[in-house]
Amino acid sequence: MLLDxxxxxxxxxxxxREVIYISGNLDEDARFDEVRKDQPLVFDMRGIVGVNSCGVRNWVNFMRDHKNQPITFRHCSPAIxxxxxxxxxxxxxxQVFSIYVPYACSHCDAEDRVFLDLVKGAREAPxxxxxxxxxxxxxxxxxxxxQYFAFAA
Ligand SMILES: [Zn+2]
Known part of the structure; x- marks a missing residue:
């Protein structure tokens, strides 16, 4: 697997309907020029591994430029x-439809993430x-x- x-x-x-998959690092290279401005948007964010300050700025600008469109986030990674x-x-x-919750094992330090569908009312992770x-x-x-669920409050 490439570490790209x-x-x-x-x-x-x-x-x-169109689903926009974003992945990798949300940073200064993030461009959203090809995202339409005339329809509701659905973002699948399971592949985002990191976000830096330039990425935050890019994204906040993007959200502001598309403030008149309904926007859905689904499969939000822990970084998101x-x-x-x-x-x-x-x-x-x-609107946040679903997220991943990060888990770690206290015995062997293995890490995993658990999918949580917020629309179906699963507001609490096991x-x-x-x-x-x-x-x-x-x-x-x-x-x-x-803290992890603060965004949903
Ligand atoms: Zn374990």
Missing amino acids: NKFNLKKKFEDG VHQMNMVPSFKGHA TKVPCKNCKVGKMEIDGDEQ
Whole structure:
């Protein structure tokens, strides 16, 4: 696998609507020129691995430029969730449909992430899940749970 975390934007048609997949590092290379300004937008953010300050600025500008369109975030990676919690305008007027919650095993240090569908009302992540790696320990939410869900308040 290549360790190329360059920002990437890809559009896919799913169930008759366009979904915009963004991945890699959200940074100074992030461009959104090809995103339409005349329709609701759905972003799939599972592939975003990191966000730097230039990326935050790019994204906040993007949200402001598209403030008249409904915007949905889905499959938000932990990097995205952290930004939403730190910078309120990062989420802006978007609706967050689903996120990933980071877990770590206290026994073997393995890390994993658990998908959480917020639309279906699953506002709480399971506190402990069995570790698939060591099969001995339990995985717990990596970091402060309340802080992690602050964006949804
Ligand atoms: Zn483990």
